[in-house]
Amino acid sequence: MAQLSPMMTQYLQIHEEVPDALLFFRLGDFYEMFFDDALKASRELEIALTGRDCGLEERAPMCGVPYHAAQNYITRLVEKGYKVAICEQMEDPKDAKGIVKRGIVRVISPGTISEGTLLESKKNNYLMSLYLENNRLGIASIDVSTGDFYVTEIEGKTPELWLSQLADEIGKMLPAEVILNPALFKQPQALELIEKKFGILASLYPEKYFNIKSCSERITTQFEVFSLGALDLEKRDHAIAAAGGLLGYIDETQRRALNHIKTIRYYKSRDFMVLDLSTRRNLELTETIRTLEKKGSLLWVLDKTVTAMGGRTLRRWLEAPLIKTANILERQGSVQEFYDHASRLPEFKTILTKVYDLERLCAKISFGTANPRDLLALKQSLGALPLINAFLASLKAEKLASLYDQDELLEDVWTLIEKAIDDNAPLVIKEGNVVKTGYNDEVDTYREASEKGQDWIRDLECREREKSGIKSLKIKYNRVFGYFLEVTKSYLDQVPEDYIRKQTLANAERYFTPELKAMENKILGAQEGLLRCETQVFQEIRETLLAEIQRIQKKATEVAELDAIYSLATVALQNHYVRPEISSEKSIDIKNGRHPVVEAFIGESHFIGNDCLLNDDDQQMMIITGPNMAGKSTFIRQVAVIVLMAQIGSFIPADAGTISVVDRIFTRVGASDDLASGQSTFMVEMTEVANILKNATDQSLVILDEIGRGTSTFDGISIAWAVVEHLWDKAAIGAKTLFATHYHELTELETLKPGIKNYSISLKETPDGVIFLRKIKPGSVDQSYGIEVAKLAGFPSPVTKRAQEILKHLEAGENTYRENLIVADPPILTERKASQLNFFEMAKGISPEEEAALGTIRDLNIDEMSPIEVMNVIYHLREKI
Incomplete structure (x- = not known):
């Protein structure tokens, strides 16, 4: 440092405040970067790398971007997962004596973006804070761009249990960035979950920022309350630490007022339907599995919202379905009132088109970045409030009217902007003609x-x-x-x-x-x-507007909810959905149900609807057999999707439906390796099934598609059979279950377990092949028609003909095994009997040490052991032997 020039010394001293960020150092009309920052930025931004004399023998690597175009470059870096610290000149260089004073004014990271192209208009951009102590987690999530702030706590007796719940919460909020206290940062499984499984930027935040006393003071000051009890946070120390630490992090990085963060909501996970990551992915709630795009997801079908606020609200509803019947019926009733006035919906849509994103406008006002056009957008939005008022009054819709405060139309705010801001005001203040003549x-x-x-x-x-x-x-x-x-x-x-x-x-x-x-x-x-x-x-x-932010935000919430309800009503009308009955009879009865996404692609007239009945008595579980591509997976998915739609208050794609509320929906669908963690397809499958068996209840809906296929046939059948029995057993779980399988042996369970029923997909055999009729019917099938599916997939004719020859030999059970590898007839399984070696029979005549090892193995309680415990036992046995 002693050899460096004064300016470079200043640069490095300031950089020490933000060692994990790229420092944009203001020098005149440019933001410059030096040393490692310059190397990274020049590579990521593809800009020229130069050098600057710095007092050392070698010139410091340097690159820079013009200050007026910096936003585009910053956006690109943040998109790649970098943090960017903005260092400005704090005084006019003309007035400076020596080195110009400089200081960091803001740190921009994926979770602290408040405006710009990285923000999706209909998706929240959450920053999450996690605080771990004694296997209990405080979780706080905030969207800096809107002011939405949520906090909760989860607990598990072991890391495995709380990690599972944490995955559910991260899957629900999908934060752009996560900060962790040191205790959690030291947990490699937590970092692997956040960074590898979700691909989220995770940062260590010092323990001092999670101090309960300072966090409590920070929260009460921010929300202007005397005690934490007013915020439902009293005696919730982990939630307090997470929320207070999050506020501290934002204050430290943004270095500006947070006046738009006016409310904090504490929630319990059991207040909503729990959806684990596998279920969200398999049901494709907000994005498709293959392309990760909105198009093709359930949200894509349901989202007809007009405003950005309404779009974010609908997404939140879909991510957290309701489980309280009264709340579901309340929202259903609101949808019904719009549904009953179908001819008036275009009129309401026209009114909503006048409304801008009030929530993010409030954030801009709070941060002092709102420009003249933003205030004109606010005025236009407030001008639509009386129109909404009049529209609801004309409908005489009680439930919709109850969502909207007709006495608060913010006329004073509208009048202020109308009198003060010129209707043709420019985007930038310095261009002039912003204030109306006659105002000042x-x-x-x-x-x-x-x-x-x-x-x-x-x-x-x-x-x-x-x-x-x-x-x-x-x-x-x-x-x-x-x-x-x-x-x-x-x-x-x-x-x-x-x-x-x-x-x-x-x-x-x-x-x-x-x-x-x-x-x-x-x-x-x-x-x-x-x-x-x-x-x-x-x-x-x-x-002046800053003092009215809370009133504006309240109105924004009301308009957003109306927009989301309008969207559900519009979709119901366009696609001929019906209002389901929410029942307490613990049954799911769907008449002629349809998959909303598949139907959106192929058209309602081409979709074959199917009934589904699940209850706690004679039809608790459906085992569904039939060929690939016949529609088994679509059917079981559509049942799960219909139940979920009903629990967000939506109408459903069916002729009629009676739905009992479920606490969770579990799915095990498809097959995929998890290469990042070294898990095979079968291991991924078994892990997901284990999660279901540990967490499902008699109030849950379980969707299983082809489990046990990743191992030998006999192992697979055994596992699938045991899983079915455990889910069926009311003393163990007793969940309503749909199980699609090619293991025809499982159809025997219908005669053994009351409440298990066999169903299959109808098809028609013709001389040219089979025709899938897509209709579910009672009974089972004993063929998979795999070769027919291969023909449909475009297999060459010689391959399918040879496959049919092989199939005939296998079914005939003839012993045609030859020593020659190139044979006309393939090897045949003459007996359906496992040929696995008996480990303990082989052990006769072994040494005392080996006999002791076998005794240890016999006594192991495998069901209660974790994989790492088993590995440790094997390691010690090997050492003894």
């Missing part, structure tokens, strides 16, 4: 002086043209030379003697006169005064 006397005075000065300039130009006889003479202005008289070279012999040369051009000369210079000073003085005055008045207006 000082602004009017400066504006009049500026406008009269322009009139004087025009008069002077006419007089000088007539006096000199120079027809091309013009008075012009630029920021460098001010006002000047410009004369083309063909008229230079006519220039009056009192003109003073100012600048020579290729084709003209520029002059000024004492009179023009005097007026220039007056005009520029008026323009500077006008800009200064308009800026001050605009800031005062913004401060």
